[in-house]
Amino acid sequence: MSTAEHKDMAKDLGPIGVCLVTVSDSRTEETDLNGKYLRREIELLGHRVDGYRIIKDEPDQVAAVLDEFAATDCRLILFNGGTGISPRDTTYDVLSRKLEKTLPGFGELFRMFSYEAVGAAAMLSRATAGTYRGKVVFSTPGSTNAVEVAWLKLLKPELEHLAWEVGRK
16 A cells, blocks of 8 residues: 555544653743643644653653553654753663664654754754554654654654554554
8 A cells, every 4th residue: 555545544543642751850841842832733633642741861760651651542652852962861762772663764854854953963863763562652852943843844744644553453
């Protein structure tokens, strides 16, 4: 089947569950603009947020929330934050060890789009994606611009298709 046929089939899924994770040592529910933005965007599409957490950039917290949300009915888990190269950035390291199948194209395309906005600094991003326990997991930098770029250019156009692919037998 073609990609267009897959997307047509995916439209019949109904509301898709998405879990959101903001990885930050300083954000709260009130200051988490990324969480608010993604929730609004997901719900505008007629989908639902099945889980939401703000966690510190600590490896044990990243692993715990991944396992927690992987045990839910959501189809996608979106992480934002902790993808840089500073010693505190550990999200990528934890997720890369746990992903069962990787989607290298996500990180490649994300950095390409980021290059248009921030130039060579885009190479500092370790945005990644893959599957884990029947879910599609995405991880982007925590800047508002990065989250918007990932959502608008990559995730929103393929949300139903991704959910359909990961759930088909």
